[in-house]
Amino acid sequence: MADKRTPGRTGSTPGNAAKKGRVRTGTQPGIAAAKRPPARGPAKVQASGEASGDAGARQGAADASARSRVEFSKQARPDLASVRAQIDGIDREIQSLIAERALWAHQVGKAKGKLAAAIDYYRPEREAQVLRRVVDRNDGPLTDEVLVRLFREIMSACLAQQEPLKIGYLGPEGTFSQQAVHKHFGHSARGLPLVSIEEVFDEVAAGNADFGVVPVENSGQGTIQSTLDMFLTSPLKICGEVELRVHQYLLSRTGHLEDVERVYSHGMSLAQCKNWLRQNLPDVHKEAVASNAEAVRRAKKSDDAAAIAGENAAHVYGMKVVAGPIEDRTDNTTRFLVVGRASFPPSGNDRTSLMVSIRDQPGALYKILEPLARRAISMNRIESRPAHGALWQYAFFIDVEGHVDESPLKDALAEIDDFAGDVHVLGSYPVAVP
Numbered sequence: 001m002a003d004k005r006t007p008g009r010t011g012s013t014p015g016n017a018a019k020k021g022r023v024r025t026g027t028q029p030g031i032a033a034a035k036r037p038p039a040r041g042p043a044k045v046q047a048s049g050e051a052s053g054d055a056g057a058r059q060g061a062a063d064a065s066a067r068s069r070v071e072f073s074k075q076a077r078p079d080l081a082s083v084r085a086q087i088d089g090i091d092r093e094i095q096s097l098i099a100e101r102a103l104w105a106h107q108v109g110k111a112k113g114k115l116a117a118a119i120d121y122y123r124p125e126r127e128a129q130v131l132r133r134v135v136d137r138n139d140g141p142l143t144d145e146v147l148v149r150l151f152r153e154i155m156s157a158c159l160a161q162q163e164p165l166k167i168g169y170l171g172p173e174g175t176f177s178q179q180a181v182h183k184h185f186g187h188s189a190r191g192l193p194l195v196s197i198e199e200v201f202d203e204v205a206a207g208n209a210d211f212g213v214v215p216v217e218n219s220g221q222g223t224i225q226s227t228l229d230m231f232l233t234s235p236l237k238i239c240g241e242v243e244l245r246v247h248q249y250l251l252s253r254t255g256h257l258e259d260v261e262r263v264y265s266h267g268m269s270l271a272q273c274k275n276w277l278r279q280n281l282p283d284v285h286k287e288a289v290a291s292n293a294e295a296v297r298r299a300k301k302s303d304d305a306a307a308i309a310g311e312n313a314a315h316v317y318g319m320k321v322v323a324g325p326i327e328d329r330t331d332n333t334t335r336f337l338v339v340g341r342a343s344f345p346p347s348g349n350d351r352t353s354l355m356v357s358i359r360d361q362p363g364a365l366y367k368i369l370e371p372l373a374r375r376a377i378s379m380n381r382i383e384s385r386p387a388h389g390a391l392w393q394y395a396f397f398i399d400v401e402g403h404v405d406e407s408p409l410k411d412a413l414a415e416i417d418d419f420a421g422d423v424h425v426l427g428s429y430p431v432a433v434p
């Protein structure tokens with residue numbers, strides 16, 4: 001049956017890996033294939049269409065999936081035991097396919113040659129391509145976001161077979177930065193909580209962490225200047241971006257709003273909940289601290305204190321939720337950057353961050369932007385920061401679409417007038433997948 005689902009797969013399974021004893025009995029592709037229940041219509045067509053890359057088969061999968069949903073909805077009241085038997089069969093099949101995928105991912109590792117560490121196996125551009133395909137194929141009922149999360153976890157586990165990646169972030173545990181690490185690298189990566197954004201950059205530069213995840217802007221509050229300033233002196237490259245929907249909660253020991261006399265949080269989080277605080281706790285003392293998790297740790301010390309943080313932090317620190325979500329904007333989103341020591345090839349949908357310092361001459365910024373504009377290269381962002389070491393001189397942080405190794409961005413950068421200023425490529429990276 002495995003032959004029918006993915007032509008040529010059975011028999012070419014990396015069998016020697018199984019011989020080495022890395023595979024649990026019963027999940028070996030060969031054995032599992034024999035045990036698999038008869039494939040149900042949608043799954044069968046979808047899998048074979050994917051393996052052959054045949055658009056017709058993929059359409060067939062979509063049709064079959066739509067058909068099966070109509071059939072589901074027509075059923076008056078299905079028999080619970082037989083529905084569960086179906087689910088058990090599907091679970092068995094999913095499990096054996098995940099095990100088989102892990103074997104292939106291990107083969108990819110071997111195909112890359114003798115590499116030193118997990119970081120050498122990590123390929124953000126490939127991960128983005130895999131996830132975009134998941135989104136393209138998605139025909140419901142699960143959302144793109146849910147499916148992307150599941151597939152990220154699978155890739156994260158596959159990569160961790162070599163060795164887990166070590167990711168530095170603004171700690172302690174329970175911060176939104178930690179959530180961003182999990183969203184981008186999955187739970188098989190090892191998080192390294194650090195005390196400041198500066199330390200995240202330092203630990204990655206020193207090789208003590210493979211990558212770092214740092215917040216760079218919030219949809220309502222704008223840029224996190226301290227992160228941008230790190231790029232003025234850091235040698236690190238931007239290798240990725242993560243967008244995280246941020247929900248804020250008021251947490252306390254007692255769980256009662258009337259007990260609250262003081263509220264701690266990171267300055268950004270206090271700002272994101274300004275209206276709610278004005279309406280619900282107008283007279284209490286508000287204090288900005290280094291991180292939301294630090295705020296929770298302080299609030300945990302007394303009954304009259306509360307903290308604003310993610311719901312996650314309530315579980316990590318054993319606090320009660322007083323109210324939430326309490327952010328003023330319903331689309332409250334924070335963008336994080338992934339920083340590392342290497343550059344990666346194009347993924348097909350990339351963004352590039354540039355840092356430009358301008359010479360003091362007429363039209364300098366125009367001369368830098370004109371070659372981009374002439375090629376219709378979209379600019380997502382331009383931001384100025386005082387340059388280090390020179391009074392009234394500015395560095396411009398510019399995000400554009402495209403990858404430095406590909407036209408038209410490659411040609412535009414080659415043409416940019418050297419006399420107008422210095423253009424430093426901070427990194428080209430895949431546009432965030434939801």
Ligand SMILES: O=C(O)C(=O)C[C@]1(C(=O)O)C=C[C@@H](O)C=C1
Nearest residue numbers: 105108122123126127155158159
């Ligand atoms: O395709 C690769 O290069 C792999 O190593 C496999 C894989 C995956 O599981 O799909 C795992 C880790 C990489 O970051 C990218 C993809």
